[in-house]
Amino acid sequence: MKSQKKFKLLLIVFSVLFITISLHYAWDFREAEKVLKPYDGIDYLTQYNITVEFLEENMTIKASQKIVYTNQEAKDLNNIYLHLYPNAFRRKEEAPFEKKEMERAYPNGFDPGYIEIEDIKEGRRSVEYKIMGKADTILRVTPPKPLGPGETLQLSMDFQVKLPNTVGRMGYGDNTINITNWFPIMAVYDEKGWNLEPYYAIGDPFYSEVGKYDVTVILPQQYKMATTGNIVKVHEKKGKNIYEIEAELVRNFVMILSKNFKIQEASVGNTKVFSYSIDGLRGEEALQYGIDAVKVFNSLFGAYPYQQLSVVACDFFIGGMEYPNVVMISQDLYEIEEDFPLEYVVAHEIAHQWWYGIVGNNEIKEPWLDEALTEYSTLMYFEKKYGPHIKEQIFEKMIKAQYENYIDFEPDRGEGILRSLREFDSSWQYSSIVYSKGAMFIEELRAYMGEEAFIKSLREYFEVFKFKNATTEDFYKICEKNTEKDLKHLFNQWLNARN
Known part of the structure; x- marks a missing residue:
């Protein structure tokens, strides 16, 4: 996700770059090297079967959901x-x-938003459940x-969501x-047990399995929809459209609706x-x-494995946000005259499809892992498309500049x-440390390892952990494996991590 603090730097950097970026560039897109054997499938995916209707008159969604969960x-x-x-989103003090x-x-x-659970059943029998946690954001179900081990639980539940009048994620x-983040979704059980962290105001407080x-989806006919998955x-x-x-193999499911979308596509x-785009504004760009x-990212890291990807202009004040197959981009960026901020945020959020969407991680406990890789991947996008000199200017005048300004x-x-x-005091601190200092670490790691070993490590990391959740230790071991x-x-110096 891109924050507002970054926007000011984007505009500053644009003033330096717009003269030097050429409109003509050459591509070298060779097929990404397969370092290890490809992903061979998961047979224990949690299954979600949802029927949802959007009710425009009171800005609510009414849904029925079935979940099939296997204890691994x-x-x-x-x-x-x-x-x-x-x-x-229910109470102002907890928003x-x-x-x-x-x-x-x-x-x-x-304006409040919330979810109301009407009933939860296993088969025809109601099961015990409790809503708990900070801001009532955790649902505990007791079978x-x-x-x-290896047993499967099938649950069905009916619920309604009242959408808040806010220009945030939901x-x-x-x-x-x-x-977005609208339906009851399984928490992750890992080596430390259930992960039940609240919805923090800073960062992207999400952690999920594919x-x-x-x-x-049932919608009034005048609405168009960008969505995760294949229609x-x-x-x-x-008088309603039913989609x-x-x-499959996605970490969440989202929908963005509008009466004003103009849709363009290419393969x-x-x-x-x-x-x-909203009424076609900057849609082609x-x-x-x-x-x-x-x-660029196909050639650098490995092939995007899904059939679709949507770049969506949104009422969204934060800048950009990644979800499976969908990137939310603030409408404000489409209205800025300069091209660079829009291109930067689109590239950043699409890089998240590789680092978060395909290769997952705990974005609450180890947010650097996807954000630093994503921020540096965005630099690599500009390097690949416009040349190393442009990448260096962005690195010096935006990435390093933000961190130096912060300290x-x-x-x-x-x-x-x-x-x-939970260790960050503000979004400015978070962005400066996780994005900027994180990208500075990846830049030094690349220089120290050498280009061949660095790129091979990223490709191997992608191939080994696609559709899984990786950790800092996993990333370290992949990098260590590919260099003498x-x-x-170096890792301890930047991360203070034990490796």
Whole structure:
């Protein structure tokens, strides 16, 4: 996700770059090297079968959901847990925004959002459940008997979500309705147990496994929709459009709706790239940036494995946000005269499709892992497209400049970039440490390892951990495997991590 602090630097950097960036450039897109054997499938995906209807008159969504969850642990599970992210928007004092952002997040004044669970059943029998956690964002379900290793639990639930009038991740503004983090989604159980962190105001407070989604969406006919997954069928009934959507090996499912979308598309190999712009404003440019980003990252890291990717203009004050197959881009960026800020944020959010979407990680406890790689991948996009001199200018005048500007006000206390979200005091601190200092670390790692070893490591990291969740230790081991140099000191120096 790109923050507002970065926008000012984007505009400053543009003033330096616009003379030097050529409109003509050459591509060298060779097929990404397969370093290890390709991903060979997961047979225990959590399955979500959802029927959802958007009710425009009261800005709510009404849904029925079935979940098939398999216990992959070597122990019985007495309870299972799901996230109820919409409840973070219920009370003003708990809304997931910093205080200084509230007026921008709620331009029309605070408006609550929430989810109401109507019932949860296993088969025909109601099961015990409890809503708990900070801001009531955790759902604990207690099956009639413990779920043993390898056993499967099938749950069905009905719920309604009231969308808030906010221009954040979930909510609506003048042009778009952002339906994200909206349904009960399984929490991750890993070596430390259930991950039940709240919806923090700083960073991207999400951690999820890939799953399989079959979703039926019912919309008023005047709305167009950008969505995760493949729309396999559309039909009309009683004045509404009914979409049948399939998505597999994705970490979430989102929809962005608008009456004002103009849609353009182009193909990159087996992937269709869509541009959803408001009344066509800068839609062609956004589409071209999307195409270029997919080409660059395919060649650098490995092929994007899905059939579609949507670049979506949104009422979204934060700048940009990544979701599976969908990148949200603030409408403000389309309205800026300069091209660079829009291109930078589109490239950054599309890089997240590789680092977060395909290769996952715990974005709460190790946010540097996807954000630093994504920020540096964005530099590599400009390097590949426009040349090393442009990449260097962006690195010096935006990446390093932000970090140096930050430590002018907040002296560096020797802390590393490996920190959890709860350890950051502000988005400015988070962006300066995780994005900027994180990208500075990757730049030094690249120089120290050498180009061949560095690129091979990124490709191997992508190939080994696609559709899985990786850790800092996993990334370190992949890099260590591909060089004879000792990386321990370098990693410790920047991350303060034990390797």
